[in-house]
Amino acid sequence: MRVRNRLTSFQHGVLIIGALIANGIFSLPRVAAQDAGRSAWVVVAFAGLVLLIVALLSNRLASYFPEEDPAGWGLRLMGPIVGRVWLLLYFLKCCFFIVLTMRIFAAIITNRMLMHTPSSVLAGIVLLLSVLAAVIGISGLARFAEISFMVWLPFMLLVVATLLRGHLFHLQPVIGDTDLSALLAGAKSAAFSFAGFDILLFSYPHLEKPQNSARAVFWAMVFVTAIYTLTTVAALAFFGVEHLTRLLVPTLVMLSIAETSVIERFDSLALFMWLGMVVVTSGTQLYMGTRLIQGLIPKANFEKTAVFLGAFLLVSTWGETPLRRLITFADYFGTFDILFVTLSAVLLLPLAYFVNKRERRLGR
Amino acid sequence: MITARRLLVLTLTICSLLMTGCWDALPVEKRIFATAIGLDWVPEQPHLTVTVIHPLMEEKRARENRVLTFRAHSFGEALAMLHHSSGQQLSLGVLSVIVIGRQAAEQPLSSFVNDLMAHPDLRLGAYVLVASGTAQELLAVTPPDHQRIAVHLRDVLHRAVRRSDAPATTLYDFVTHVMTPGADAITALLSPIGTLEHRPPPGQGAEGAGGGGQQAEGGGKNALPSPPPEDVQVVGAALWQGDTMVGELTLPMAQHVFVAMGIADAMLMKVLFAPDERFFPGGSVMTLSIEGARADWSLDLAEGRPHYTLRLDVRLSLHNYAGTVDLSKQENSELFEKIIASTFEQNMLEALQRLVSTGSDALSLGQLVRLKYPAEWDSKGWRDQLKTATFDVQTKVEIRNMGLQLLRLEPVDK
């Protein structure tokens, strides 16, 4: 069922965008505004730019191993013990990411649309679709991400367009309302929305033109940062910080207010279209998790492992957890995810440089 | 691969079985759609009266409204009573208007708003209006052309917004203003009125003309029953301070406030001019068409008292100047513009004073203080501070169209 693996630069970029944008954007403006107040959009932009640098560092790390992803070079770089520990931590991180993504989306749907439907059913459907997306391989996943991106983009533009109905005074002063520690706390809270760009480590070996990878990563991160920042600006201008901090999912509320003569509410339609992006996010994480298992157990068959992983995670769909609690947990998890990826990039990059230099000297 | 495929098929089967629950399925004809909600406060008994208008779905009576009224301590309780009595699920997804009766508006409405916002499919784009009497009375009006009352109210408001006679305050606007210190809400004030349109008496009406209105009872045996109100009109604006209504403005004053907000486009304003030797020897009421207005605010804070300067650039047209002065001459038109500007400034000052005297910050003047003097900004004490505000209005008027100029007509000798 796996397709031939060749990715264009655009697919590489869209895969990163799809891995980043899912549920986080619904609550991002509130989460950032709770700490940073009216400077929420500044901290989101700042977080994006910092993580852009981390993403470029990760890309550089990947470029030292053009034929392998972390499942391949993890052990080679860090040795059998540390490498395995690292792979295992990475795998667990991916599992948590998948569980959070599907549970949060399911909780949003049950909160706003299907009140009596068990969220485990919805989470199960997201998981099933993610397994299907992961099983078709990185090329298939990238194609699916392209289509999802094209379908999702008009709704995102609709969110940003609500900026026109906002009040400028809600955004002022830009900086000065809060202190530095609050700004940093806001940036930390926004981390979950930026988690997921490490898919680039796994997609790099499949690129048609690896030399264009850095540019694709750059533009993908810039795009996501721009979308997040504009969404936060629109939410702030629309609601004001006092109202914004009381809304659980302000982005969806903005969509529910957008009206035309043919469609009176866009939040329901937006949620339908958003499913694709959510599946891309959890699908990429499932793909990464499967590859990491293959790194730990080299003989594992990809398709079977992906299906078994999905079946294993099915257990986690059970039970109802309030959305607020899930979002809070996601914020903590996001911090851990970003720290993990950042530290990995920062610490492994010089190691990879030296290993690569040594191997080249030895003529490998 | 075979094993993986079987596992996938098994998972698909389980999911398919799980999906057959249809837990939230409820056909549209089995719901109650609330198109309008009215809120009244009964001071004699501490109760809220919640009126829910919903259209009947049977084919022949499709245009009728059904009015459900509940007395409860809270909106949430009223909804529970509705659910209990009808056995049907209330849907607020097509809510068009929320009408708040005068007396209810003067009570704190936070709990009502909270209960409303907790409803999962609430339409946040519903308009918030205040009724000059009770909401029940307003919702009992039988609109022309047998429209649904909620749709009619919405249309009336839309027309008023286009004329800049009323603000388009939706529920989310209202809630934002309630929660933002230094920026209060201003909503349209509506009143039921009679109509010149001929209507058949009640009981002889066309099918589907009935509304759930209450018949007013006249006093005495021989007294003629007074006809039910048959239309609604925007009569002014309601001023809010947080979640409580603190005052109202007449329509002319409200129009001046809208000009000060910079939202006056295509507004028709009737202005009374004091007698002027040259232009209005006996005084005049002129209709001005405000085509656009730019309002620039600036602020100075002296000893805790805010002083606001409002610079207005107004473009307008005249419609019914009846005088003998030839306005096509530049010196005449410039002088005329100054006279209009002066009258405008006086009226504007009056409106602004009236506004701040109520304690309502509908112009978001507090935000200017917060931005320019953050150290002096006191969100809690702002309401009192606002009442001490003074204003200076500087208006520049440009008349684009002088309108019809009527000369005195002398009888022609035949």
Added chain:
Amino acid sequence: MVIKVAEWWDKIRAWLTGGDKLVSETSRIPLQGYEHDVLYLQEQLGHAPDFAAREFRLGVNGSRVAALYLRSLADEKSIANSIIMPLSSIAALVDIATRNTSVDAVRNLLSSASVADLSDLGAAMERILLGETVLLAEGLKVALVVGTRASIGRTTSTPEIETTVFGPKVAFVESLETNLALIRQQVPAPTLRIETFDLGRRNPRRAMMFYLTDLATRETVAEFRQKIKDIDVGSLLETEYLHTLIGKSPWSPFPQAIHTERPDRVSGNLLEGRIALLLDGSPEAMILPTGFSDLFQSPGDYYEHHLVTTLMRALRMVAFLLSTTLPAFYVAITTFNYEVLPTDLLFAVASARAGIPFPPVIETVLMLVLVDILQEGALRIPAKIGQTVGVVGGFVLGQAVILARLVSPLLVIVVSVSVISSFATPDYRVVGLARLLRYTLLAAAGALSGIGIAAVWVGVVIHMASLEILGVPYLRPLAPLRLSSLSDFVFRKPYRSADPRQAKRLREES
């Protein structure tokens, strides 16, 4: 252990299907002499009433020659003129007398354009069954096969399914030779390559693969050739059979090849670097590689103004969406997500549904099933009563069900629009696909509203993303997105800037 079980199963299966041995035996029977060979063929085919074995001599008293053929398939006049007369004439005798009897000598005497050698009787039998004549002669170590197939069936035809307002009105027929001629007419290029295969073990059918050597990629051609060679079935009656054998995923309901009855469409696709396959006995050609967007392109697109074509293509895609999703959308709106509709429309919908005894999903399924039954019946109804039944069906579905308040009038409109929209796509196979998707989406909408619809579409897109036909992604040119390929996606560029680059784009994508 799994491998051992599989090996044993193969052996058991081979033992059970003893017919394979027979085929392999007959296919390897060498020629053993004139009398033995003639006798053998007579034994194998002599039971057939149309089998003929015409014996004569080279010249007057020369070597014996037997011409074996099937009267129903071979052109006897051609046999007489190109085989019997030249070989049995005095001139032949003179010619042969001065030389030894040899294959070349006999071949030179034959006046047919198609003469080939064969050295085994199994192949000889197959050629007789294809309508050719096998010549066995004393002293000759090979059998000669002469092309004498008679033209049976239609000579040419007009398109029945893929009709266009402008453009050629010629369609393929059942004869492979005629079809070959039609393609040759459209593509008189020296770079046109035709490869011939015989497909089917029991009933071999000739197939021809067409491609342009300067436009089609070598790897694609090699892969296609290998797929054809890997086909191992008893018989193939139609190109549709090949669809599941060559396609990427036999379980996928998505058409993985274009099937066309038009030679102009084949030629257009060949010029884009694609490969066409024709099967003897089938009036349809199969074109690969294809993508999902190709199913919305009609041959008539290239005979109209490019802006008109662009509009039509966009409409077709919208029609496909409507045909699959509209009934499901109706169910989702009336059962779950009523808030999406404008208020007045919502009340109209609710009023229309007042008094209907069934929930929206049951109501919709009922109507769709009725319409599908009517559609199926219309395919087989005799023409004489078709009109009457059509009127009754229309009345029943259009009016009676509404009057009986079994369904709402709005639903009749929804179902009608949905069914008619499915026929707006040029490729008839999309109609079946739309039906399948329609019911799936309906079930999903009935259970989980718009999220169910979205989930099914996500699953469908994932499946399409996994499909690759001969190395070319099925979702091209959207995924992977290639801006240069978008010039013939929905928007069609004016003709002067098209074609030569199309093949280049296809090469880039594969």
